[in-house]
Amino acid sequence: MNNQIFLELIYAVGIGVLIGVERSTIITAKEIQDNTDHRSGLRTFTLFSLTGYCAALLSDQYPLVAPLALASLALLIIVRYNRSDNLSLGITTEVAAISTCGLGMLCHTNMEAAGVLGLIVTTLLSAKHYTHNILDRMRRVEITDTLKFMAIILIILPLMPNR
Structure with missing residues (x-):
């Protein structure tokens, strides 16, 4: 083999x-x-x-x-x-x-x-139990703000010039 x-x-x-x-x-x-x-x-x-x-x-x-x-x-x-x-x-x-x-x-x-x-x-x-515990403790505004921050990092930041 x-x-x-x-x-x-x-x-x-x-x-x-x-x-x-x-x-x-x-x-x-x-x-x-x-x-x-x-x-x-x-x-x-x-x-x-x-x-x-x-x-x-x-x-x-x-x-x-x-x-x-x-x-x-x-x-x-x-x-x-x-x-x-x-x-x-x-x-x-x-x-x-x-x-x-x-x-x-x-x-x-x-x-x-x-x-x-x-x-x-x-x-x-x-990580199911850990993520569910974290999400249960987060308020809706915190989740929305986190998603906005991730969008900036993953979408907008790579499009910015490297200077």
């Missing part, structure tokens, strides 16, 4: 495990009470990442494999979401699944970027 492919594969598995561990720590009181567990976790997200990596690897010879893999995953998620009893749930886990597949694909072309993005995704997913 080629060392580069092996290293890319390790990155893809690592990203899937990282995101899967974070997602598997989410469990609700109702799931504990009902003794049911419908969450996607370590194995599922590792498989999503491996599917993405294998699709990217096959796309070297068959270019349509990667887009078809992402479309198939999206279709699977849509079907599962529509069959769910509780449609008021968020779709963070579903978006994370598609992101994990995409990160697995990215491992084939730029594994370092995939690793960094995997850490960013995991950090965002695990």
Whole structure:
């Protein structure tokens, strides 16, 4: 086996495990009470990442494999979401699944970027309680002012001359 492919594969598995561990720590009181567990976790997200990596690897010879893999995953998620009893749930886990597949694909072309993005995704997913606490404490005017400041930094500042 080629060392580069092996290293890319390790990155893809690592990203899937990282995101899967974070997602598997989410469990609700109702799931504990009902003794049911419908969450996607370590194995599922590792498989999503491996599917993405294998699709990217096959796309070297068959270019349509990667887009078809992402479309198939999206279709699977849509079907599962529509069959769910509780449609008021968020779709963070579903978006994370598609992101994990995409990160697995990215491992084939730029594994370092995939690793960094995997850490960013995991950090965002695990920061839910912190961000909700911060947003609950902020007043509407503070949020609006923060958005205006970000618009200045991200849109106007790059357009300014460099002097």
